[in-house]
Amino acid sequence: MNSDNDKKLGPPLWLLAELTYDCPLHCPYCSNPTDLGDFSDELTTEQWCKVLTEARAMGAVQLGFSGGEPLLRKDLDQLVKHGRDLGFYTNLITSGIGLTEKRIAKLKQAGLDHIQISFQGADPEINDAIAGRGKAFEQKFKMAKSVKAQGYPMVLNFVLSKQNIDQIEAVMELSCQLKADYVELATAQYYGWAYTNRDHLLPSQEQLVEAERQVNQFRDRQQGKGPQFIFVTPDYYETRPKACMNGWASTFLTIAPDGSALPCHSAKMLPLKFPNVKDKSVNDIWLQDFSFNRFRGDSWMPQPCQSCDEKEKDFGGCRCQAFMMTGDMDKTDPVCSKSPDHHLITKAIAQALNPQGKIVQRVNQRKIVEADIARIKL
Amino acid sequence: MSNQTDIPHFNPMFRLQWEQAQDCYVLLFPEGMVKLNGAAGEIMKLVNGKNSIEKITELLLKQFPDGQGINDDVNEFLIVAAEKKWLYYEQ
Numbered sequence: 215m216n217s218d219n220d221k222k223l224g225p226p227l228w229l230l231a232e233l234t235y236d237c238p239l240h241c242p243y244c245s246n247p248t249d250l251g252d253f254s255d256e257l258t259t260e261q262w263c264k265v266l267t268e269a270r271a272m273g274a275v276q277l278g279f280s281g282g283e284p285l286l287r288k289d290l291d292q293l294v295k296h297g298r299d300l301g302f303y304t305n306l307i308t309s310g311i312g313l314t315e316k317r318i319a320k321l322k323q324a325g326l327d328h329i330q331i332s333f334q335g336a337d338p339e340i341n342d343a344i345a346g347r348g349k350a351f352e353q354k355f356k357m358a359k360s361v362k363a364q365g366y367p368m369v370l371n372f373v374l375s376k377q378n379i380d381q382i383e384a385v386m387e388l389s390c391q392l393k394a395d396y397v398e399l400a401t402a403q404y405y406g407w408a409y410t411n412r413d414h415l416l417p418s419q420e421q422l423v424e425a426e427r428q429v430n431q432f433r434d435r436q437q438g439k440g441p442q443f444i445f446v447t448p449d450y451y452e453t454r455p456k457a458c459m460n461g462w463a464s465t466f467l468t469i470a471p472d473g474s475a476l477p478c479h480s481a482k483m484l485p486l487k488f489p490n491v492k493d494k495s496v497n498d499i500w501l502q503d504f505s506f507n508r509f510r511g512d513s514w515m516p517q518p519c520q521s522c523d524e525k526e527k528d529f530g531g532c533r534c535q536a537f538m539m540t541g542d543m544d545k546t547d548p549v550c551s552k553s554p555d556h557h558l559i560t561k562a563i564a565q566a567l568n569p570q571g572k573i574v575q576r577v578n579q580r581k582i583v584e585a586d587i588a589r590i591k592l
Numbered sequence: 593m594s595n596q597t598d599i600p601h602f603n604p605m606f607r608l609q610w611e612q613a614q615d616c617y618v619l620l621f622p623e624g625m626v627k628l629n630g631a632a633g634e635i636m637k638l639v640n641g642k643n644s645i646e647k648i649t650e651l652l653l654k655q656f657p658d659g660q661g662i663n664d665d666v667n668e669f670l671i672v673a674a675e676k677k678w679l680y681y682e683q
Contacts (some may be wrong), residue, residue, distance in 0.1 A: 225613055227625065273613025275625055282616040303607060303620035327607065331674060367605040369622050396622060 217267075223510070225273030226467035226500055229302075230479060231262065233290070234471050235282040236313045240346030240575040241334060242411040243373050243402035246282065247482060248455050250578075255472040259289040261492065263296050265469055268496035270300040270494070274467070277302035280479075282471070285312035291324045298325025305330060307371075310354040311347070329361045330369040332588025335377075336384035344377060346369045358392045370394040374401045374425070375415040376566075382425045386432045389441045398419050399429060400446040403478040407576045409538060412562065413569035422447060450559050454524065455547035462509035462533060467500065475499045477506060480534040509533055516544055518552040599646075600670060600679040601641040608636050619678060626676075635669050639679050645670060 235250040257265070266277065277297045284290055285308055297304045306321065310331045318329070331354055335341035341351035361368045370392065372378070372385050382399065389397040401422070404412045417425070429445045449456050459466045459513045463477040473490045476482055486505045489498075500506060508514065512525055519530040530536075531547020539558045548555040602608070607620040610633075617633030619626040628636060634655070638648045649666045655661055673679050 228623075273611070275611060275613075275618070275620065280621070301609065302624070305623055327620070330622065365604070367622050537634060 219469075223501070224464070226269060226463075226465065226496075227274060228276045228466045229266070229269045229274045230276070230278045230280055230466065230468040231265070231284075231293070232280050232282065232468060232470050232479065233262070233284040233287045233293070234287050237281060237283040237309065237576070237578060238286075238347060239283070239309050239334075240578065241344055241373070242407055242573050242575050243344075243375055243415055244407040244576045245403055245405040245480060246479075246576070247406050249412060253471070256471075257471065257473045257491070259292060261473065262289075262293050264495060265473075265491050266293070266297050266300060266302070266507070269400060269467065270297075270302060272500065274499055275301075275303060276305065278305045278307055280307040283309050283312060285317070291320055294326045295324040298327070303327050308332070309345075309350070310357040311350060312355075313357040313360075313515055315360045315364075318360050318366075322364055322366070326366070328369065330371055331358050331361065332371045332373065333385075333388075334373065336372075336381040336388050340378050340381065344375075355392070358394070362393045367395045368393070369396045369398065371398045371400060374399060374417065376417050376421065377415075379421050379425050379457040382428050383432070386429070386441075386443060389443070394441040397441045397443050398446060399425075399443055404447070404450075405483075405534060405538075407574065411573050413566045414573040416450060416563065416566035418567060419451060419563070422451060424582045449532075449535075449549045450547055450563055453551040455528045455535075455549040457528045457570045458532035458535075458547075461529040463500070463506040464510070467496070475503075475506075477509075483534055484537055514544060516546060517555075518550075519546050522552065557570065594644040596649075597644050598681055599641060599644050600639045600674070600681060602636075602639045602679055603677055606678055608633075631665055632669055632673075635666055636673070636678070639673075 234253065235246055236253055279290065279293065284306060294304050304325060304327045306326055306328070307330045333341060333354055334344035338351035342348055354509065358370065370389050375388055398413065401417060402408045402415050408415060426445060428444055433443060459478045466478060468476040468479045469484065469491060470476060473492045474482060474488050475491055482488065486508060489503045490507050496573055512520070515525060515530050517527050531549055533543050535549065536545040536547050537543035540555050545555060546553040548558045550556065605621060609618055609620060611618045614627055617628045617636065619628065632653060635648060638651055643651065645666065649663050652662050652666065656662065674681070
């Protein structure tokens with residue numbers, strides 16, 4: 215622990231279990247790494263159970279099953295049950311592809327507390343074009359209905375981009391129709407595939423202002439009834455960075471499909487060696503690992519953060535964003551208007567008005583591997 | 593002020609649980625957690641769709657005989673809890 219950090223380090227309250235990077239969808243806004251690996255090194259059921267047990271013993275309380283598409287793991291029910299038996303609040307973060315009424319019931323039986331379904335748009339045309347899969351909307355719509363019918367709390371997550379942000383009114387209507395409890399209207403965060411596609415995805419300032427106006431108007435009409443809408447603007451239009459992950463390794467612990475332990479789901483891109491749960495206990499990782507201590511406290515901070523009176527609020531912003539944009543993970547997040555690199559954000563916004571090249575749909579590596587195998591067989 | 597015979601129902605969207613690491617009761621909901629102070633935890637434990645407000649106060653007084661002004665505490669907390677949708681009343 216850095217000596218200047220006199221605040222007591224709490225447990226990793228939030229444990230995100232990224233069960234697999236495999237996914238039936240091809241969303242260009244995906245924040246998974248663009249190098250997805252070959253899926254052969256995924257943790258086993260026993261290894262996952264051990265991680266859950268160790269994290270819970272430290273005081274972790276929220277458990278998210280995510281990916282990729284977590285439903286692709288055959289042992290999902292088993293992991294949910296183990297998590298729930300330990301006392302976790304269990305969240306399934308899914309595309310809805312692979313759900314059936316029966317599976318929703320089985321997961322409930324296993325102790326699943328909540329299901330979050332992502333949507334790519336308010337109608338089949340836009341949704342399925344972004345998702346890169348036919349009939350995806352129809353499936354999501356049906357499953358969202360079933361999730362509510364079976365008594366779960368439900369969160370809907372709409373990732374907003376240039377392509378669908380003008381549908382926001384219809385998105386909110388759809389959320390009411392599906393009886394969602396919470397709805398995240400979240401503009402894409404530019405990591406992984408989304409960073410590659412940023413110029414195509416980043417909405418203009420005008421689009422954002424208009425979307426926010428419509429959200430506020432809609433909220434006024436709700437009079438406290440129906441879903442709670444949470445509007446997340448892209449930090450590119452802010453003048454101060456987000457308090458990324460509530461501070462590096464303060465609250466969140468992500469375990470990647472191969473067992474890498476990360477302070478956030480994007481951190482693997484950083485030039486740091488992250489530990490693996492195959493080699494070390496969650497306790498040792500959280501309390502002792504160099505990579506987890508690397509950005510705790512404020513002694514690592516450069517100027518202008520070091521002397522900034524807001525450093526306790528945003529912790530210098532996002533390390534991945536600093537690294538992606540400036541090549542130096544120790545720098546102030548360029549989103550901050552005080553950052554000497556802020557012009558990179560201004561440039562990105564200008565560039566997004568006139569995107570060059572083509573939008574790239576997320577590629578599923580496993581399919582490529584399978585295709586190779588098939589070719590060898592021939 | 594609420595009617596003392598009203599019966600608060602626990603909103604099943606939340607889960608109430610003792611958290612050893614936090615040393616308090618917490619309310620869990622999708623991707624979130626609220627820590628309850630000692631009194632709030634004891635009150636929420638008694639919200640079960642059967643106990644009236646009156647009954648909750650009575651049970652708490654039995655549990656904490658020195659509880660001065662517990663009545664006001666219960667009423668105040670239940671108003672906040674209803675606003676936050678942790679509980680609801682049947683219309």
